[in-house]
Amino acid sequence: MKTLILFLVLATPSIAQLTMKDYERNVNMFWSEKFSQKELNFEIPEVYYYSQSKPINTACGLLSELNAHYCSADNNVYISTDLMKMFSQKGMNISFFYGLISHEYGHAVQNQLGIKNDYSIESELQADCLAGIYFKQSHQEGRVNINDALTLHYFYKDVADKYLTKNDIYKKGTHGTFENRINAFKRGFEKGSVNACIQDYTFISSNR
Numbered sequence: 001m002k003t004l005i006l007f008l009v010l011a012t013p014s015i016a017q018l019t020m021k022d023y024e025r026n027v028n029m030f031w032s033e034k035f036s037q038k039e040l041n042f043e044i045p046e047v048y049y050y051s052q053s054k055p056i057n058t059a060c061g062l063l064s065e066l067n068a069h070y071c072s073a074d075n076n077v078y079i080s081t082d083l084m085k086m087f088s089q090k091g092m093n094i095s096f097f098y099g100l101i102s103h104e105y106g107h108a109v110q111n112q113l114g115i116k117n118d119y120s121i122e123s124e125l126q127a128d129c130l131a132g133i134y135f136k137q138s139h140q141e142g143r144v145n146i147n148d149a150l151t152l153h154y155f156y157k158d159v160a161d162k163y164l165t166k167n168d169i170y171k172k173g174t175h176g177t178f179e180n181r182i183n184a185f186k187r188g189f190e191k192g193s194v195n196a197c198i199q200d201y202t203f204i205s206s207n208r
Contacts, residue, residue: 102131132188
């Protein structure tokens with residue numbers, strides 16, 4: 001747990017006090033500002049919610065499974081409410097949503113910078129790294145505390161691949177072990193730089 005918690009202070013308010021719309025608004029503002037600093041325009045994704053009983057048609061196909069997705073074909077984020085209920089039932093506070101939406105927005109950033117998302121482990125870990133950049137900003141602004149760090153720790157532990165063989169690393173959809181994912185997130189948090197996340201992953205096709 002020390003990998004993430006050591007960066008946080010105890011006296012800040014909890015992101016668990018925020019609503020999902022607050023999360024969406026905060027992450028939109030953050031990436032819009034980041035892009036603006038490079039004289040770029042961040043096209044804000046819409047966030048939609050679906051469930052197994054109420055699947056949703058998207059430009060990337062019909063979605064109903066227990067998952068979260070960024071669809072580059074329509075620049076939208078789709079999140080399963082069943083997935084959110086599952087994390088809630090495991091005792092996690094709503095701050096796990098911070099990790100969930102931050103990761104999917106990481107894919108939006110990749111897409112808008114011209115970075116190829118080939119569903120590889122490198123692509124997924126880079127999205128975790130980009131999520132760490134956003135988390136750092138939230139920490140600096142006093143929106144996160146140690147309870148939020150604990151929730152994110154358990155969130156990443158829960159969603160990580162449990163064990164990877166050499167062959168698994170090359171399979172599409174592989175996200176990485178807990179150590180892979182928390183280290184990528186930590187990298188973004190420590191450096192706070194998009195370039196740092198890009199430089200760590202050599203599949204990049206963008207020159208930004």
